[in-house]
Amino acid sequence: MVYLTRAEHFNAAHKLVNPAWDHKKNEEVFGKCANENWHGHNYELFVTVKGNPDPDTGFVFDVKQLSVLIREHVIEKLDHRNLNLDVDFMRGKLCSTENLAIGIWDQLAGLLPSTVTLHCIKLYETPRIYVEYFGP
Amino acid sequence: MNKRVAVIRREHFNAAHRLYSPEWDEATNNTVFGKCALPNYHGHNYELEVKIIGEPDPKTGFVIDLKMLSELIKREILERFDHKNLNLDTREFKNLNPTAENIAIVIYDLLRPHIDSKMDIQVRLYETPRNFVEYPV
Numbered sequence: 227m228v229y230l231t232r233a234e235h236f237n238a239a240h241k242l243v244n245p246a247w248d249h250k251k252n253e254e255v256f257g258k259c260a261n262e263n264w265h266g267h268n269y270e271l272f273v274t275v276k277g278n279p280d281p282d283t284g285f286v287f288d289v290k291q292l293s294v295l296i297r298e299h300v301i302e303k304l305d306h307r308n309l310n311l312d313v314d315f316m317r318g319k320l321c322s323t324e325n326l327a328i329g330i331w332d333q334l335a336g337l338l339p340s341t342v343t344l345h346c347i348k349l350y351e352t353p354r355i356y357v358e359y360f361g362p
Numbered sequence: 363m364n365k366r367v368a369v370i371r372r373e374h375f376n377a378a379h380r381l382y383s384p385e386w387d388e389a390t391n392n393t394v395f396g397k398c399a400l401p402n403y404h405g406h407n408y409e410l411e412v413k414i415i416g417e418p419d420p421k422t423g424f425v426i427d428l429k430m431l432s433e434l435i436k437r438e439i440l441e442r443f444d445h446k447n448l449n450l451d452t453r454e455f456k457n458l459n460p461t462a463e464n465i466a467i468v469i470y471d472l473l474r475p476h477i478d479s480k481m482d483i484q485v486r487l488y489e490t491p492r493n494f495v496e497y498p499v
Contacts, residue, residue: 237490239378239403239447258445264378265445266405268490308402352376352407353491 229345230286231274234296236305239266240321243310264308269326270350271300273334277342287342299333323351327359335361368415369425373435375444378405379460382449403447408465409488410439412473416481426481438472462489466497 241264242256252260259265273296277286303313309321315329327349335344350356381398382391391399398404412435416425446452448460454468466487477483488494 235490237404237406239405261445261447261451263447263450264403264405265376265447266378266403267376268407270491306397306400306404308400308404311402312400352374353409 234271239264240309272348274346275342276345370413371431378403379448411486413484462495
């Protein structure tokens with residue numbers, strides 16, 4: 227079994243707000259991240275799949291194909307967007323890095339051929355903060 | 363003999379922005395600024411390096427007290443821009459496009475009055491890990 231990772235990146239605006247709470251409570255819990263007019267990040271995304279190298283190609287998965295899948299189903303939806311307003315798969319969810327990683331997993335998991343398995347979504351919100359999601 | 367030394371303090375802030383000229387219509391803005399002109403903003407982790415160049419003080423051995431420089435950057439820059447929307451939340455970019463170039467110039471202008479005129483300042487601002495600007499050059 228070999229683990230193969232593709233790194234991508236995107237820039238986006240967001241805010242952390244729970245619509246069930248008033249402004250004061252949101253500020254208490256989320257601090258500056260609740261700023262009404264948004265703030266933003268350079269997100270770095272690492273998508274890891276696992277499988278056995280194909281005897282004909284030596285590949286776990288054609289990394290070019292993986293890149294195209296990530297671009298079409300994740301990056302094009304997120305890059306230079308507002309996560310709270312513009313992204314269909316985040317609608318109605320809190321736009322934390324945790325939930326975004328789960329959302330990205332759900333975008334990709336069904337698209338891979340049966341020979342490989344999605345292993346991990348690792349998502350950096352800043353160079354110092356990241357989350358990892360290993361699936362449901 | 364020239365004993366000038368450069369000391370650098372690195373800080374960071376996160377902000378939303380969009381690039382947009384109110385003098386142009388939407389089509390021209392999209393042509394010039396591409397995805398950066400999208401109406402609902404996007405954002406960056408800005409990494410800021412402030413370089414102070416001068417001779418070490420004979421009593422302290424410091425060009426500048428880095429703790430003091432850190433506090434100055436926090437007060438003048440980070441409190442103004444961190445977790446803000448540069449277009450909507452800041453005075454400085456009400457009428458100025460918040461490109462990395464313009465942000466670097468604004469940061470320089472905010473810091474310059476607080477630093478001894480015997481010293482030079484240079485600002486390096488990373489908008490992404492791959493795009494950065496320097497001012498003055």
